[in-house]
Amino acid sequence: MLDEDPNAQRNNRRAPEPQFNWKGVVLLGASALIIAWAFFLNQGGGMSDPPIDYMKFKELVVQNKVLSSTKNPLYLVENPSKREQYIQGSYDNGAKADGKPDIREFTTPVNIAYQKEEIAELLKDKKDPDGNALTLTPRYFSDPTGMIFMTLLPILILVGLFLLIRQQMKMAGRGAMSFGKSRAKMLNQDRNKITFKDVAGCDEAKEEVWELVEFLKDPKKFQRLGGKIPKGILMVGSPGTGKTLLAKAIAGEADVPFFSISGSDFVEMFVGVGASRVRDMFEQGKKNAPCLIFIDEIDAVGRHRGHGMGGGHDEREQTLNAMLVEMDGFDTQEGVIIIAATNRPDVLDPALLRPGRFDRQVTVSLPDVKGREEILRVHAKRVKMSEAADLNKIARGTPGFSGAELANIINEAALLAARRNLKAIGTPELEEARDKVRWGRERRSLALSEKEKENTAYHEAGHAILIEVLEHTDPLHKVTIIPRGPSLGSTMWLPEEDKFTHRKSELLDDLVVAMGGRVAEEIQFGDVTNGAMGDIRQATNIARSMVCAWGMSDKLGMVEYGEGESAVFLARDLGRSRNYSGATAQKIDEEVKLFIDEAYNKARALLLQHKDKLDAIAHALLEYETLDGSHIREIMETGRIQNPPQSPKPPTPPPVQNAPAERPVNSQEDDDGGLPGGVIGVPA
CATH class of the missing domain: 1.10.8.60 (Helicase, Ruva Protein; domain 3)
Structure with a gap:
């Protein structure tokens, strides 16, 4: 006889949890019936007659129209169960068309405690139409059954809520109601199956995770040699590189259940709920083993412990502790593999990254x-x-x-x-x-004056000439004075191949190109505008990185000044001080300014040398608005465009408005571009 798998025996012994709480529903229904019963029992003795206000009642009494006889008594009613006090009776509204009296009933709400003496004084010596003295007959409504239920109703509601919460706690195992249940969603592979054929551009990452697919398909292949598959895999990469898609492809290839949850789904306003959801998530995974559990943006709960600001208890830390215990407590032989994704690995807790939890880190980089x-x-x-x-x-x-x-x-x-x-x-x-x-969409409808167009044309022409003249620059792609995105004009360049390192000569030429727009404005108009705001920011960032991070300053040498360019984790980095003195900071500023000043002087010399080309490119931009890199090269070589582009089409006129749109006073920032390929433009 074959021996049964002990894991299978354990799973068979585990009683399935109920999926629907029938007892809670029955209890709620019974509570609703009790409340309705008490409500209907308490409906008797109310003001059924049409109510009239006290002033109207007083007027009827003065006019001797209120009846007070054995047939038509006048009652002073008090109903404590409904908290009502009123005068009930009838009055003579005159004769009808057939001569019979028109008797109408009424009720008038009163407050006996405050109006008792006033009512007695009002009815004193007053009579009805038949000459009978007006006499109030006290009438008291008593409803003991309704009073008992109304008294016991709060107690019954509290007992019912207590029993319901207790039942839910037994059902979920933790947390009130369903707060403790995991929010992980199972992906339906039959409806939307994703495989590695749908994932491209990350071959190395696919090779790293292919072992998971083989293990989930044939676990004995690895167990035969004593090897253990990683308990967890952390995918690290920039936003949009395909980390979630790669995790779905793993589940699709292995054809196993795939649970997906976000790190923020663990965090809740109630204390202990996050840890409860972590435990429930791992229990669901064990029941559906072999399976994959994917936690997206794990940095929401996996941040450094002990860096909270304020000194209070951090619910996120309790959730992280539960995750650490669960990941270290379950065995990979059960077939539950955790995959997490983040673009901030620097803020994760070291205990989460140690071998035994996330054994392997897979970098999903930008594609080549x-x-x-x-x-x-x-x-x-x-x-x-x-x-x-x-x-x-x-x-x-x-x-x-x-x-x-x-x-x-x-x-x-x-x-x-x-x-x-x-x-x-x-x-x-x-x-x-x-x-x-x-670079953004073209904004042809933006109304620019001829003066601003000319200034923008010379600004962009200065950038374009320097890109063509300098040796260590990327090929020019396009120059335009059509507003695109946040800028009024743009000079775009694209590299011929992917670049992973940048030489000092290339960076120095980039500084010269950044200075071209401001220098061209100064040469042509003798004045400058705020259009070089983005150029100045870009040049400053490059020059400061050359001095502080890349060791390209002869005066300061190969020393890193500062903590690099990584994103700041406030609770961890708040108390850090800079690692250099004030004298060194002054030298850094001097070196940064030296790089920029030298680039400015070089840009000025080159543009003065090619002043005729600067005018030709600017005039061509004013005529055609957009020029390709080939058109700029033709002007640089022959002084004019051999194959001019098509004349720009006038933009579609906008709807008629009462007044033209005013330009904003404050300038908006333009795109800073970048080293691998970017744009330099005049901000709008």
Whole structure:
């Protein structure tokens, strides 16, 4: 006889938890019936007659219309169960058309404690139409059954709530109601199955996690040699690189249950609920083993312990402690594997990252040019793409793009082709979508004066000339004076290949290019504007990094000044002080200014040397508004454009308005661009 698996025996002995609390529903229904019964029992003795106010009653008494006889008595009613006090009786409203008296009943709410003497004085010596003296007959309503139920009702409600909470605590195991239940959602693989074919651009990461798929398919392959699969895998990468998609692909390839939950779902306003949800989540995983549990944005609960500000008890720390205990307590032979994702690994608690919990860290980096082309082809399968569309060209022109941004390019291109009534998406639509995603949409409707257009044209022409003249710059892509995104004009460049390091000569040329716009304005107009705000910020960041982080200053040497450029974790970094003296800080400022001043002087010398080209490019921009890199090179070589672009079409007139839109007083910041490929522009 074959021996049964001990794990199977343990699972068979475990009684299934009820999915629906029938006892709680019955208890709530009984409570509702008791409340309704008490309410209806207490309905007797109310003011059934049409009520009239006290002033109207007083007027009827004065006019001797109120009746007070054996047939029509006048009552002073008190109903303590309903907290009502009123005068009930009838009055003579005159004769009807047939001559019979018109007798009408009434009720008048009163307050006996305050109006007793006033009512007695009012009725003194008053008579009804038949000459009978007005006499109030006390009448008292007593409802002992309703009074008993109304007295016991709060007690019954409290007992019912206590029993309900107790039942829910037994059912969930922790927490009131269902607060302690995990919010992890199981992915239905039959409806939406994702495999590694749907994931592109991260081959190394797929190789790292392929072992998980093999283990979930054939655990004995690894157990035979004594190896243990990692208990947890932490995926680290920039936003949009595909961490969640990769986790779903693992579940799709292994064809196992996949539970997905966000780190913020553990945090609740009630103390202890987060830890309760952690325990319940791991119990669900053990019942559905083998399975995968994916925790997105784990930094919401996995931050450093002991760095809370304020000194109070931190609910997040209790949740993290429960997660640490659960991850260290369950065995990987049960087939439960934890996958977590974050883009802030620097703030995670070290105990969470040690071997035995998250044994392996998988870096999902930004895709290279080959990976970008693969990602574009994956997303292009879902739209109608033209055969002439060049995805390789788009991949080469999108350095630094994440998978989410590449998917957005395909989507924007599809929307653009639909607006143009095209049958398929072509390369022009893809390029326009790329420019829109990276640099913003064109704002042709923005009204600019001729003076501002001329200033913008010379500003962008200064950048363009320096990109073409200098040796260590990336190829010029496009120059435009059409407002795009937050800027009034833009000079765009794209590298020919992916860059992972930057030489000092390249950075110095980037500083010179950044100075080109301000220098061109000064040379042409003898005055400057605030249009170089973004250029100044970009140049300052590059120069300070060269001095403080990259060791490119001959005077200060290869020493790092500061704590790097990582994101600040306030509770941890608040008390830190800088690691250099005030004298060194002064030297740093001097070196940064020296780099920028030298770049400014070099840019001025080059633009004065090519003043005729500066004028030609500026005039061409004023005429055509947008010039490609090939047009700029033609002007630099021959002094004019050999193959001019099409004349710009006038923008669609906006709806008629009462007054033209005013420009904002405060300038908005433009895109700072970047080293791998960017934009320099005049802020709007």
